Amino acid sequence: MKIFNTMTRCKQDLVPIEEGVYRIYVCGPTVYNFIHIGNARPVVVFDVLRRYLEYRGNRVLFVSNITDIDDKLIQKAIAEGTSMQEVARRYEAEYFTDLDGLGVERATVHPRATEHIDEILSIVADILEKGYGYIAENGDVYFRAKKFEGYGKLSHLVLEDLVSGNRDLKSSLAEDLKEDPADFAVWKAAKPGEPYWESPYGNGRPGWHIECSAMARKHLGKTIDIHAGGEDLIFPHHENEIAQSECANGCTFSNYWMHNAFLNIDSHKMSKSAGNFFTVREISAVYGYEAIRYFMLTGHYRSPLNYTAELLEACKAALERLYTCRANLAFAVQNGGGASEILAQKAAVAKSKFCLAMDDDLNTVEALAAIFDFVRDVNTLCADASPAALEIAATVFDELTGVLGIVQHRETSETPADVLALVEERTAAKAAKNWARADEIRAELAEKGFAVEDTAQGPKISRK
């Protein structure tokens, strides 16, 4: 499999440190609010990566953090007159509700920053010991960005350009405390009224970037295979993580870096101030979670994706086609099938095309095209397919859609006896050419939430 590595800016063969095992760290949310649909993109994209690697027989150690200490959390807690932890736990629970809705598998570990203060302080100590950090007069601990030779290697930015080109840098509040404008905090001294932890440098809390360095090291080791997140994290977050981790550990932090592009609204970045801000929760209420997940797969993860209501409608319709196909397959299995083996060959072709697409930097768009080609094959051939071919087709269909995490809502409950009786009565009415009664029963079934369709193999019942 090849993936695009932000560090080298080219597609590279993905080779793990340990054969058959992938150690992946994906930056998770700061839990100060419901996640918005932009947050859903990395969550879905890297869940697909994980599922695909597992599908190909690998073990995946997947870590995705929960940032539960941050300025925004503190502000929200103050505004609500509650504690930071209460706010964090509340939105963490909402985050998991959304993850479940989106069909995102739980990470191997979802570490919380506040539960890794010891590990964080240990890295801070490493950084200070090696001379890459210094304690400011107020108790802040800063990292000497310029001292780290590789600083800028991920974002391909040159420090001097950054500093000269950005005025905010020079006017930031902490400026007086820093030796250099490019330095960043790894530990922040406590301000009155803020939550804090004790440290050798006085009471304080972790800087934003240090938690990921600490949690990645604890749960995955000093060198990991893939570090991923949204493209906005490249600088400064990931750049700073690299600086911290590589100084502290003395080795490469991550062999591969993957970044998803943004999801925009009307071609512009979402922002609360612009008023184009949508949460996953509110959109799922209208179109369903699965349409959101599907939507994330309709563009390549490194290209910007533009959200509109019309596109979500289109995604719903496309999903309907997939569900109908799966139902056709199940119906064919139920009816015994025929003698043709062609569908089994088509299934093999679909699988091979799907994997070829996914192996090429997670090309979910082509992977979907492979599935839809297969859908046409299934719809055309399943009535005559042999039981063995049908079984293979069903397995492949479930495997491929399973990797993408779509078409997962199967009807498991039995059709109620009264519905079956009505369908039987309708079949009899039809045989007697009593169309009025047949249509009446169809309407009655619709009221009960069932649709009946007439096929060459007899009536096909489905839930609406």
Add this chain to the structure above:
RNA sequence: GGUGUCGUAGCCAAGUGGUAAGGCAGAGGUCUGCAAAACCUCUAUGCGGCAGUUCAAAUCUGCCCGACACCUCCA
């Protein structure tokens, strides 16, 4: 100013040198008592524009036009 990305049908979108996938929407048709679903056919002589390289360009090069992002809040 520095660093990048993108422009393909009504909409979305893949394709990075060999003659335009797939989805949604639309039109016509087949099947059906009617319907639904499905299937078949049609919908870009052309990939922002202009030059150039090549037997061959959506794909490579140059210029231009347009859109967007990052540059210490951010997925």
